Amino acid sequence: MSTITNHMPTEELQALDAAHHMHPFTCNGELAQKGARVITRADGVTLTDSEGNQILDAMAGLWCVNIGYGRDELADVAARQMRELPYYNTFFQTTHRPAIELAQKIAELAPGDLNNVFFAGSGSEANDTNLRMVRHYWALKGKPSKSIVISRKNAYHGSTVASGSLGGMTGMHEQGGMPIPDIHHINQPNWWAEGGDTSPEAFGLAKAQELEKAILELGEDRVAAFIAEPIQGAGGVIVAPESYWPEVQRICDKYEILLIADEVICGFGRTGEWFGSQTVNIRPDIMTIAKGLSSGYAPIGGSIVSDEVASVIATGEFNHGYTYSGHPVAAAVALENLRILEEEDVIGHVQNVAAPYLKEQWEGLQDHPLVGEAKIVGMMGSIALTPNKETRAVFAADTGTVGYICRERCFANNLVMRHVGDRMIISPPLVIKPEEIDLLIACARTSLDECYAQLKEDGLLQSA
Numbered sequence: 386m387s388t389i390t391n392h393m394p395t396e397e398l399q400a401l402d403a404a405h406h407m408h409p410f411t412c413n414g415e416l417a418q419k420g421a422r423v424i425t426r427a428d429g430v431t432l433t434d435s436e437g438n439q440i441l442d443a444m445a446g447l448w449c450v451n452i453g454y455g456r457d458e459l460a461d462v463a464a465r466q467m468r469e470l471p472y473y474n475t476f477f478q479t480t481h482r483p484a485i486e487l488a489q490k491i492a493e494l495a496p497g498d499l500n501n502v503f504f505a506g507s508g509s510e511a512n513d514t515n516l517r518m519v520r521h522y523w524a525l526k527g528k529p530s531k532s533i534v535i536s537r538k539n540a541y542h543g544s545t546v547a548s549g550s551l552g553g554m555t556g557m558h559e560q561g562g563m564p565i566p567d568i569h570h571i572n573q574p575n576w577w578a579e580g581g582d583t584s585p586e587a588f589g590l591a592k593a594q595e596l597e598k599a600i601l602e603l604g605e606d607r608v609a610a611f612i613a614e615p616i617q618g619a620g621g622v623i624v625a626p627e628s629y630w631p632e633v634q635r636i637c638d639k640y641e642i643l644l645i646a647d648e649v650i651c652g653f654g655r656t657g658e659w660f661g662s663q664t665v666n667i668r669p670d671i672m673t674i675a676k677g678l679s680s681g682y683a684p685i686g687g688s689i690v691s692d693e694v695a696s697v698i699a700t701g702e703f704n705h706g707y708t709y710s711g712h713p714v715a716a717a718v719a720l721e722n723l724r725i726l727e728e729e730d731v732i733g734h735v736q737n738v739a740a741p742y743l744k745e746q747w748e749g750l751q752d753h754p755l756v757g758e759a760k761i762v763g764m765m766g767s768i769a770l771t772p773n774k775e776t777r778a779v780f781a782a783d784t785g786t787v788g789y790i791c792r793e794r795c796f797a798n799n800l801v802m803r804h805v806g807d808r809m810i811i812s813p814p815l816v817i818k819p820e821e822i823d824l825l826i827a828c829a830r831t832s833l834d835e836c837y838a839q840l841k842e843d844g845l846l847q848s849a
């Protein structure tokens with residue numbers, strides 16, 4: 386396979402991009418001045434840009450390319466499916482083989498009685514489905530007043546009006562009239578940033594009990610569901626203290642609140658199990674899935690629904706669906722992705738090889754002067770940058786200033802490591818090899834060193 390892609394000169398591509406392409410979550414005016422980095426191809430864990438740079442993708446695209454880039458099998462399956470049946474809908478009493486087989490496979494992989502799948506085109510759409518489904522479920526059960534969904538601050542559940550409202554990102558809520566009514570946000574279990582003098586375990590318990598407090602304040606008869614990511618991804622890879630999830634499960638059981646686990650990032654091996662819910666040991670009624678379901682090779686998402694909820698929904702017509710619900714090409718690609726994950730025992734590779742090695746190396750970064758906590762579960766990790774580890778201080782500069790400097794150093798060193806505020810995060814393809822982990826860590830360390838030097842020079846090492 387050639388590694389050279391023919392294309393216009395980078396500056397021309399950038400100029401056209403700036404002229405016509407509106408990027409998501411981007412200040413497009415600023416990007417137009419700078420020019421977007423043009424990615425031209427990828428293989429394994431490595432991206433190539435239009436200048437021929439090879440970049441280690443420690444974010445697996447956007448948390449999704451779990452099996453790595455360049456798997457021809459998925460391209461072949463897509464081409465075959467396009468020739469055979471490129472599209473048909475699943476609305477009017479029709480179905481097709483890819484949707485049937487994928488739903489069956491997902492039901493087999495999902496724990497407990499999560500045996501029913503409602504397909505969507507993305508994680509955002511799936512969470513829109515979930516919001517309507519849980520409210521409709523309670524209405525069908527004769528409890529229409531149970532309509533409030535409790536979520537968490539700093540959660541990410543998508544970018545549509547409903548899923549963005551479910552999410553707890555204040556920057557999103559400030560734009561476009563969100564959140565919609567009947568969504569209630571409680572605090573996140575982020576001990577590093579918000580734990581103060583309490584121990585992580587006491588803090589975790591207290592944050593879980595905020596759920597109980599909210600239910601009691603709002604009224605048990607008004608609350609439909611609690612939605613949460615097993616590990617907060619876009620919020621900065623926030624791992625809850627161990628005391629948190631058992632208490633959340635107890636509260637959901639006690640008050641008959643449906644538990645929605647948003648597995649869009651955690652699902653399909655990211656945490657070292659098939660689902661993050663298994664890693665944190667919870668029993669959700671609904672799971673949101675997307676991303677790793679197809680390893681990002683085709684856009685597809687969905688909701689995995691318990692037998693109990695699905696059987697109630699099945700008693701009437703659920704007036705909801707997307708043109709691309711169960712899209713045959715995306716479904717065929719997802720099935721092939723799941724075949725590879727299973728047959729190549731990718732999750733075994735995570736458990737036995739990649740995650741233990743990455744954990745050791747990642748936690749080793751904790752000796753760096755800039756690094757406070759280094760957290761990692763399976764193949765998602767974060768480090769908190771701090772001017773003072775002992776006091777868990779934040780920087781005097783605006784939140785994100787230092788994280789951005791660090792990210793820019795990473796990018797310059799051909800490593801994609803993201804920043805969320807002043808946390809650095811990784812989520813590499815699950816198939817990453819030990820020697821590639823060595824490269825990742827070496828690049829991260831160099832970038833941290835360069836960032837530290839720059840902070841010193843610019844006088845940015847002050848605590849707030």
Ligand code: PXG
Pocket residue numbers: 447506507508509510512541542543544614618619647648649650673675676686
């Ligand atoms: N739930 C979770 C937990 C997610 O991480 C979505 C839902 C929405 O999925 P779609 O397919 O509609 O994007 C996501 C998506 C980031 C970032 O900055 C993360 C996501 C999307 C865009 C940016 O880390 N996650």
